[in-house]
Amino acid sequence: MVDVLRATDLCGLVDGALDALRAHRDEINAMNVFPVPDGDTGTNMLLTMQAVKEAIGASDHHEMSSVCQAMARGSLMGARGNSGVVLSQIIKGVTEVIGDLETVGVPEMARALTRGSEVAYRAVMKPVEGTILTVVREASEEGERARESSASVEEWLAQVINRAREALERTPDLLPVLKEAGVVDAGGRGLVAIFEGALARLTGEDLGHVEEAAISVAQVREQAEDYRYEAQFMLHCKDSKAERFRETLQEFGGSVLVVGGDKLYRVHVHTDQLGRVFEEASAIGRISDVEISDLKLQAEEAGSRPAASGKSTGIVAVAVGEGIKTILQSMGVDLIVDGGQSMNPSTAEMLDAINSLPQDHVLLIPNNKNIIPAAEQTRELTEKEVAVIPAVSITEGFAAMVAYDPRCGWQENKERMAQALRNVKTGAVTTAVRDSKCRLGKIKKGTYIGLFRGEIVSAADDLQGAAEDLLQKMIEDGDEIASVIAGEGASGKDHGPLVAMLEKKGLEVEVIDGGQPVYHYIFGVE
Numbered sequence: 001m002v003d004v005l006r007a008t009d010l011c012g013l014v015d016g017a018l019d020a021l022r023a024h025r026d027e028i029n030a031m032n033v034f035p036v037p038d039g040d041t042g043t044n045m046l047l048t049m050q051a052v053k054e055a056i057g058a059s060d061h062h063e064m065s066s067v068c069q070a071m072a073r074g075s076l077m078g079a080r081g082n083s084g085v086v087l088s089q090i091i092k093g094v095t096e097v098i099g100d101l102e103t104v105g106v107p108e109m110a111r112a113l114t115r116g117s118e119v120a121y122r123a124v125m126k127p128v129e130g131t132i133l134t135v136v137r138e139a140s141e142e143g144e145r146a147r148e149s150s151a152s153v154e155e156w157l158a159q160v161i162n163r164a165r166e167a168l169e170r171t172p173d174l175l176p177v178l179k180e181a182g183v184v185d186a187g188g189r190g191l192v193a194i195f196e197g198a199l200a201r202l203t204g205e206d207l208g209h210v211e212e213a214a215i216s217v218a219q220v221r222e223q224a225e226d227y228r229y230e231a232q233f234m235l236h237c238k239d240s241k242a243e244r245f246r247e248t249l250q251e252f253g254g255s256v257l258v259v260g261g262d263k264l265y266r267v268h269v270h271t272d273q274l275g276r277v278f279e280e281a282s283a284i285g286r287i288s289d290v291e292i293s294d295l296k297l298q299a300e301e302a303g304s305r306p307a308a309s310g311k312s313t314g315i316v317a318v319a320v321g322e323g324i325k326t327i328l329q330s331m332g333v334d335l336i337v338d339g340g341q342s343m344n345p346s347t348a349e350m351l352d353a354i355n356s357l358p359q360d361h362v363l364l365i366p367n368n369k370n371i372i373p374a375a376e377q378t379r380e381l382t383e384k385e386v387a388v389i390p391a392v393s394i395t396e397g398f399a400a401m402v403a404y405d406p407r408c409g410w411q412e413n414k415e416r417m418a419q420a421l422r423n424v425k426t427g428a429v430t431t432a433v434r435d436s437k438c439r440l441g442k443i444k445k446g447t448y449i450g451l452f453r454g455e456i457v458s459a460a461d462d463l464q465g466a467a468e469d470l471l472q473k474m475i476e477d478g479d480e481i482a483s484v485i486a487g488e489g490a491s492g493k494d495h496g497p498l499v500a501m502l503e504k505k506g507l508e509v510e511v512i513d514g515g516q517p518v519y520h521y522i523f524g525v526e
Contacts, residue, residue: 010104367396
């Protein structure tokens, strides 16, 4: 019987929660129909809790205040997706109550869970019942009711779990989309798993017994919101500006969360207006840790996990843009991790993709210079043999896949693909987001700029002019092939003049509707 919890016990509860989320991740992912239509609620909650564990690792495990500070900070910085952000707010509320105590008993735990529910509800601009919010609220209500009758923390938590399970079972009655899909709320199921894992750690019960009580679900995913992108980032700004920014985001999308404090906030939004979101955020502070997901593409691909195949080598690539992803898959890529410029995926995301493949040998193609270090870390975190093909652009990624031969072994393909990268030159056209200076002179915000070999080599008020000038700088004698990858900013544009210019120089031209954000055009020349 546990009468009180100390700092070391709290660390154990985090470990128990992690074990439970690992055990139920796939089950929770399969439930994901609302409010985040990306099929990754279980993964997002697991990664958020892993960030808590990592933060605790650097704290003093004998000081409750130190452990609680690490938990709150770790969950905020590591929060993934809507469910992860809400979970971080529950953790924040809990740690606010117990952080100044040396020991924590049932009365304190009851107050802490109530505070966690309050902070989570406050963080969501438009709280929706039938979600994780309902489950935590009802669980906290039971926690308050049971505080006087519970003889131990285990007894109290067991009663909280029973109420949480009942609340979870009722979520389809509150959200029609859940009832139609025949599932309960994914975030709520994740929270129940966290409670179950914590109790198992307290009682010494094998987690397998918890798994036997898992709720059966249908393998269903649905699109719940008609927004194209999910954007997440950290915003460093004055606290007085954060609330107004939260209200501003409501104009651009849904599933809005702006949580945090002390000049550091995690932002989450579903939107069709990425540019406006980042423009408004940049106007009030500094942005970091940006992650962007294509929700519509994820919805289309939902349920398409890789099956075992005769291939001896699996291939994972990082990419963004529907057209780009489609081409990579047609060339033989098994799994694609969302990411690219300004939206670098974590090591954990790439590792998850690697481990989900049936093959023991995997080729990983980052397609971005900034992603390579995180990609390299995966090699030490899996029992599989992973080779990172150091492609720094999508054009190099395409070249690597052209060189890939499924008849060859892992080592030979690794060498062939790495060699192919050396033959590609890459340039890109984007829009200047602020006034600046370069070797060309002053660049005004909104100017189209061409990037090549780490420098701005062209600038113009029109997209066509910046693109043509960039290509003139890239092309050399002996070049034979050019790829023109059109992004969102070039959608509907006439690419004919660019193609004509390249063909006039004797190059064979391929035009690809990549659909990528940020870069209006990406050019590859070989």
